[in-house]
Amino acid sequence: MAWIQLTLTTSEDYARQLGDILMANQAQAVTYRDAKDAPIFEPGPGEVQLWSQTLVTGLYPAETNLQPILTNLGKVSFLAKPLQYKTDPLEDKDWEREWMDNFKPMCFGGTLWVVPSWHEPPEPTQPHIMLDPGMAFGTGTHPTTALCLAWLTEQDLKGKTIVDFGCGSGILGIAALKLGAARCIGTDIDKQALIATKDNAVRNGVGDAFDVYLPHEAPQLEADIVIANILAGPLQELSAVILGYLKAGGPIAMSGILRRQATSVMNAYQSRIAFNSPRYIDEWTLIEGRCTQSEVG
Structure with a gap:
């Protein structure tokens, strides 16, 4: 199965909120990455670490019509206007590897x-x-x-x-x-x-x-x-x-x-x-x- 990634940039104050919004708009999973490639170390138990600028990526099946989702995101007050985003295709094998690498005990x-x-x-x-x-x-x-x-x-x-x-x-x-x-x-x-x-x-x-x-x-x-x-x-x-x-x-x-x-x-x-x-x-x-x-x- 092929996927498509929808990525937006926001501040760390809003990253988790944006992730929840993506999940509410049909995202099958959400990941967070540093927008400036700054390193982040493994967080402690129960600890959530984000960067000052965070890339928030929602994962969607490739056949998803993103236009209604983008319309909804355009109404989010803390996102830039006009909406800034990018989409990337992701093959199933790539997603599986990334998925496994991101989850540890x-x-x-x-x-x-x-x-x-x-x-x-x-x-x-x-x-x-x-x-x-x-x-x-x-x-x-x-x-x-x-x-x-x-x-x-x-x-x-x-x-x-x-x-x-x-x-x-x-x-x-x-x-x-x-x-x-x-x-x-x-x-x-x-x-x-x-x-x-x-x-x-x-x-x-x-x-x-x-x-x-x-x-x-x-x-x-x-x-x-x-x-x-x-x-x-x-x-x-x-x-x-x-x-x-x-x-x-x-x-x-x-x-x-x-x-x-x-x-x-x-x-x-x-x-x-x-x-x-x-x-x-x-x-x-x-x-x-x-x-x-x-x-x-």
């Missing part, structure tokens, strides 16, 4: 590893997830996923039931099971995400403990722990649904939230959640706390 919380299949686990005795970077699902490289994984390593998960709300690739639920949870319920509105989650769970030896559902088919239960890495809007709109999964005293973590959105999301949950201080990576936020009462009070 990552450690979260000092104990949990996410390892691509072409690498050996650096610490085989520590919990690890074998997960190849997918084209549309989380792998730990995004700050919100990194925040959630680090948070999970701090929880007492042994024997617990967890709900992974908006499970995507299943990485968070698989991590919880690898860290000692007994059962995970994953929900997602995307059937392809549910397939990916189940496949990844089976590949990591936790398929029997990880059940996946479309939201309207999910069982009613009060879980010990809830984690939701989606977006601020759905987190606010679905607060009653998400809180309905959490038993009194249970911890909850939510991400997919920009710094400026954190207060609004917390306000939607403050009647039942006692929040700790938010955590940040760049402009991304994780909010977490503990349920003070059950749904029925």
